[in-house]
Amino acid sequence: MKKRFLGIICLLYSALIVNSLLFDSLKNFLAPQMQIYIKLSLIPMTLIGIVMVFNNNVNYRFKKSDLILLLPLVMALLTGNGRLTASFANNRSSNQNVENRVKTENNKEKADTDNNVELPNVDSATASRKANEIIEKPKEYLKESETNDNISETPILSNPFFNIIDSNYNELANYITFEPKAVKYEGKSIRVRGFALETISYLNDEYSFIGKYAISCCAADATIVGFAVKYGNRKIVTDKWYEIEGILKKGTDKEGYDIMYIEVINMKEISSNDEEQYVYPCYYYDDGLCESMSKYDLEY
Amino acid sequence: MDIIKNISIIFISIFFESLPFLLLGSLISSIIETYITDDKLAKMIPKNGILGSIVGIFLGFFLPACDCAVIPISKRLLKKKIPVNVAISFMLASPIINPVVLLSTYNAFYRTNPEIFWLRLIFGILIALVIGVIMGLLFGKKSVIVNNITDEDDGCCHCHHDNHSHRSIKNDILSISRHTAYDLFEVVKFLMFGALIASLVQVLLPRNILMIFNNNQVLSIITLMLFAYFISLCSTSDSFVGKSLLSTFGKSSIVAYLLLGPMIDIKNTVVLFGNYKKSFVLTLIFLIFLIIFIFSLMVVRVL
Numbered sequence: 001m002k003k004r005f006l007g008i009i010c011l012l013y014s015a016l017i018v019n020s021l022l023f024d025s026l027k028n029f030l031a032p033q034m035q036i037y038i039k040l041s042l043i044p045m046t047l048i049g050i051v052m053v054f055n056n057n058v059n060y061r062f063k064k065s066d067l068i069l070l071l072p073l074v075m076a077l078l079t080g081n082g083r084l085t086a087s088f089a090n091n092r093s094s095n096q097n098v099e100n101r102v103k104t105e106n107n108k109e110k111a112d113t114d115n116n117v118e119l120p121n122v123d124s125a126t127a128s129r130k131a132n133e134i135i136e137k138p139k140e141y142l143k144e145s146e147t148n149d150n151i152s153e154t155p156i157l158s159n160p161f162f163n164i165i166d167s168n169y170n171e172l173a174n175y176i177t178f179e180p181k182a183v184k185y186e187g188k189s190i191r192v193r194g195f196a197l198e199t200i201s202y203l204n205d206e207y208s209f210i211g212k213y214a215i216s217c218c219a220a221d222a223t224i225v226g227f228a229v230k231y232g233n234r235k236i237v238t239d240k241w242y243e244i245e246g247i248l249k250k251g252t253d254k255e256g257y258d259i260m261y262i263e264v265i266n267m268k269e270i271s272s273n274d275e276e277q278y279v280y281p282c283y284y285y286d287d288g289l290c291e292s293m294s295k296y297d298l299e300y
Numbered sequence: 301m302d303i304i305k306n307i308s309i310i311f312i313s314i315f316f317e318s319l320p321f322l323l324l325g326s327l328i329s330s331i332i333e334t335y336i337t338d339d340k341l342a343k344m345i346p347k348n349g350i351l352g353s354i355v356g357i358f359l360g361f362f363l364p365a366c367d368c369a370v371i372p373i374s375k376r377l378l379k380k381k382i383p384v385n386v387a388i389s390f391m392l393a394s395p396i397i398n399p400v401v402l403l404s405t406y407n408a409f410y411r412t413n414p415e416i417f418w419l420r421l422i423f424g425i426l427i428a429l430v431i432g433v434i435m436g437l438l439f440g441k442k443s444v445i446v447n448n449i450t451d452e453d454d455g456c457c458h459c460h461h462d463n464h465s466h467r468s469i470k471n472d473i474l475s476i477s478r479h480t481a482y483d484l485f486e487v488v489k490f491l492m493f494g495a496l497i498a499s500l501v502q503v504l505l506p507r508n509i510l511m512i513f514n515n516n517q518v519l520s521i522i523t524l525m526l527f528a529y530f531i532s533l534c535s536t537s538d539s540f541v542g543k544s545l546l547s548t549f550g551k552s553s554i555v556a557y558l559l560l561g562p563m564i565d566i567k568n569t570v571v572l573f574g575n576y577k578k579s580f581v582l583t584l585i586f587l588i589f590l591i592i593f594i595f596s597l598m599v600v601r602v603l
Contacts (some may be wrong), residue, residue, distance in 0.1 A: 029309065166416075220502060
């Protein structure tokens with residue numbers, strides 16, 4: 001038995017991979033692009049395991065330190081449902097990568113680089129007035145067939161300007177929240193789904209957060225991507241998943257840089273099981289064409 | 301419980317991400333052992349230290365391996381009496397210049413900061429060359445490997461490629477399987493410790509601790525080098541995390557982060573200590589940190 005230990009480990013690792021494939025849990029650990037490699041390794045791993053278990057020429061000397069090879073099996077049992085908790089989000093960097101950010105005290109002041117940022121010609125007072133109109137009189141924006149007095153429980157915006165889906169989540173969350181030229185979208189409507197956080201480290205306490213984890217390779221590189229949100233009087237619970245609809249408004253982060261946030265009109269709780277835990281760069285979807293981004297003519 | 305769950309998820313993700321490449325590296329290593337003689341390999345390598353290192357770097361381009369897979373391959377090369385400078389240059393260059401890593405760096409940076417893509421590529425090659433030559437000068441004639449498993453332990457009487465009377469396809473396949481398993485688990489054992497440490501750091505260390513030194517260029521270079529070392533991301537994914545830090549840290553710090561991670565991290569340090577002599581590993585780590593730091597300071601001057 002001891003001299004066959006390595007063979008047994010190979011077969012146990014193969015079983016772990018098969019288990020994750022059968023229960024569709026591989027996506028909790030690896031991005032789609034990386035899953036192919038672990039799947040390809042299944043056959044050689046199994047064949048090597050069979051050789052090491054059944055071949056009589058194996059003369060391996062077992063050592064107690066070899067027991068560490070059982071660690072992945074133990075850790076796999078501790079992963080639970082395989083979903084990173086929302087509380088972990090405060091320990092990750094945000095996916096923000098905009099360099100030419102602007103501070104609200106002086107719209108001409110450059111945050112960092114030598115680039116000149118010309119702000120779009122937005123009448124923010126008008127945009128704000130329009131946004132408040134939607135917030136105060138949401139029924140006017142209901143679909144005719146969906147007039148519903150219980151507006152706190154069902155989505156009501158008939159055709160949000162931004163409909164955030166997994167294939168555009170990463171790019172749009174970053175753009176809308178941090179890009180200075182996104183201020184032209186003040187007053188526009190938005191619908192997004194994600195887990196909620198009552199507060200998040202890079203925003204003032206006046207904002208809450210809704211978002212997802214973004215990965216490119218595996219869970220170890222997860223960053224946070226999402227939106228600053230003002231939920232108003234609505235109660236949210238950290239780590240629960242919601243679908244929210246609202247209006248984009250201009251605000252500031254902890255360091256005084258402009259951000260866009262969502263003033264929530266409506267929200268409903270959703271099941272995390274119906275949602276993908278991670279989002280990926282847009283070229284991971286749609287055969288790499290980023291089609292869900294193409295309809296938004298984003299200025300940088 | 302949340303903490304344990306998150307640590308486990310990060311650990312398994314590192315394990316699943318590393319395992320196929322370790323298997324590939326071990327397979328390549330055992331094929332080298334079975335089919336390529338010491339003499340054949342020696343003929344391919346120039347005696348000159350610098351030229352030898354350049355060959356090592358080209359080997360990294362044509363035999364692309366990530367930072368996990370290179371360790372069993374480079375160990376096998378050293379066992380085959382390949383000069384230290386060649387094996388080290390290969391080990392350091394391969395995780396940076398492999399096409400998958402180049403593509404991910406391109407996707408993350410080329411549109412907004414093409415200079416970072418080029419600096420990672422060019423500096424990666426130069427640093428691999430410099431460190432390979434220095435390590436070759438320091439350790440040229442000495443044995444640097446720790447032999448955990450020998451052919452004798454295996455009871456393998458036909459691993460020696462010149463024993464033609466015992467060669468057959470079946471024996472070769474069995475030999476390759478055995479060597480692959482031995483090479484693989486020599487590395488995986490130490491990967492377990494490294495992955496566990498990386499998972500603990502990822503979950504327990506708040507990311508905003510990085511911000512303490514971001515106002516000082518020298519300290520921010522050191523901070524991001526240590527960050528790259530401890531979070532142990534694979535070189536295909538570190539570009540996107542690096543991109544997210546670009547607005548907070550200078551380009552020189554990001555370049556340092558992108559160079560150090562593929563060359564050395566906590567996960568690979570544990571693996572190296574299990575497979576190479578302590579003095580060799582410590583010298584290698586010191587040189588990697590020092591040379592990358594110097595090159596990053598050059599970036600401060602130029603950009």
